Amino acid sequence: MEIDLNFKTLEWKENRLILLDQTKLPEKTDYIDCQNLTEVASAIKELKVRGAPAIGIAAAYGVVLGMRDIRHNKREEFQKHLTLVIETLKNTRPTAVNLFWALKRMERAAKRSFEKFPERTSRTLLDQALRIHQEDKDMCQKIGEYGAELLKDNFTVLTHCNAGALATGGIGTALGIIYTAWAQGKRIKVFVDETRPVLQGARLTTWELKQQGIPHTLICDNTAAWVMKKKDVDCVIVGADRVAKNLDLANKIGTYNLAVLAKYHNIPFFVAAPSSTLDGSIQSGEEIEIEQRSKAEVTLWWGKKTAPESTEVFSPAFDVTPKELVTSIITDKGIHKGKRID
Ligand code: MRU
Numbered sequence: 144m145e146i147d148l149n150f151k152t153l154e155w156k157e158n159r160l161i162l163l164d165q166t167k168l169p170e171k172t173d174y175i176d177c178q179n180l181t182e183v184a185s186a187i188k189e190l191k192v193r194g195a196p197a198i199g200i201a202a203a204y205g206v207v208l209g210m211r212d213i214r215h216n217k218r219e220e221f222q223k224h225l226t227l228v229i230e231t232l233k234n235t236r237p238t239a240v241n242l243f244w245a246l247k248r249m250e251r252a253a254k255r256s257f258e259k260f261p262e263r264t265s266r267t268l269l270d271q272a273l274r275i276h277q278e279d280k281d282m283c284q285k286i287g288e289y290g291a292e293l294l295k296d297n298f299t300v301l302t303h304c305n306a307g308a309l310a311t312g313g314i315g316t317a318l319g320i321i322y323t324a325w326a327q328g329k330r331i332k333v334f335v336d337e338t339r340p341v342l343q344g345a346r347l348t349t350w351e352l353k354q355q356g357i358p359h360t361l362i363c364d365n366t367a368a369w370v371m372k373k374k375d376v377d378c379v380i381v382g383a384d385r386v387a388k389n390l391d392l393a394n395k396i397g398t399y400n401l402a403v404l405a406k407y408h409n410i411p412f413f414v415a416a417p418s419s420t421l422d423g424s425i426q427s428g429e430e431i432e433i434e435q436r437s438k439a440e441v442t443l444w445w446g447k448k449t450a451p452e453s454t455e456v457f458s459p460a461f462d463v464t465p466k467e468l469v470t471s472i473i474t475d476k477g478i479h480k481g482k483r484i485d
Pocket of ligand 1: 193194195196239303304305306307310311315316317343381382383384394395396460
């Protein structure tokens with residue numbers, strides 16, 4: 144089922160990476176033009192492009208830009224430069240495994256190409272980045288189809304952060320499921336958590352849902368328990384930044400709260416994630432590095448002071464939801480029924 148989107152989160156065009164600047168939404172639809180590695184790395188760090196799959200795709204194009212003017216013939220020089228490019232991108236955001244997954248693929252492609260056809264390395268890297276982008280689009284489509292089976296007509300869904308088209312190369316994961324069910328003719332209503340501190344729910348998810356014409360209501364994060372009690376929420380669907388082998392998962396801070404609340408209210412808690420978000424190298428959520436965000440995101444709200452200057456702040460960007468609280472994980476391979484991923 145084809146879902147129409149009238150914006151492009153990321154696009155490779157005329158040898159540049161064009162990004163929809165998500166820090167400007169919903170006020171302005173501004174596109175930025177990344178022409179080099181530094182610009183891509185900064186865009187990821189500053190959340191101009193965000194969401195686990197989109198970060199991975201942007202980083203892949205970042206490698207293309209970082210490597211394109213390299214004319215080294217010597218293996219050591221090539222390797223040195225490649226390491227610098229990969230490390231620069233790795234050091235942007237630590238939690239979403241999609242970033243490391245995409246960089247590993249790009250690094251492998253670069254090394255293989257340099258050994259066999261050094262003069263074609265730039266083209267090989269671009270092909271690999273375009274493939275990563277297209278694969279993500281396809282995985283979103285599949286997640287949408289599998290996940291839509293779980294949504295019945297007249298369902299009310301609660302979601303957190305933005306796991307939509309803005310966070311991926313396709314229609315999104317959690318929102319992709321809602322879009323697909325809606326396109327199948329099911330009447331769906333959505334409660335959107337505003338998602339403090341940087342409001343991905345309020346600024347981005349509502350913006351996307353509005354364009355699809357899907358009825359939605361924005362709530363402050365601290366309203367979720369009351370909405371579950373009073374408003375007949377049928378299920379919660381969120382995305383993920385990293386899923387461990389035992390199915391613990393990291394997602395936007397506040398996801399764990401929702402999972403606990405859903406358990407208490409007996410509401411199914413679904414997680415939507417592409418294969419690129421599954422990290423088979425870690426046993427449990429204990430091993431996930433959680434990004435810490437700046438104090439200013441909490442004490443300065445879009446330029447307005449919301450706490451005294453010297454206030455101490457704890458601002459993790461993500462939390463880890465233990466597997467016991469998750470009803471099912473929906474991936475591009477289906478609705479995961481097992482107890483582990485292998
Ligand atoms: O800090 P962000 O905005 O990059 O965090 C995004 C999320 O937590 C998403 O839920 C997750 O990346 C899944 S996106 C399909």
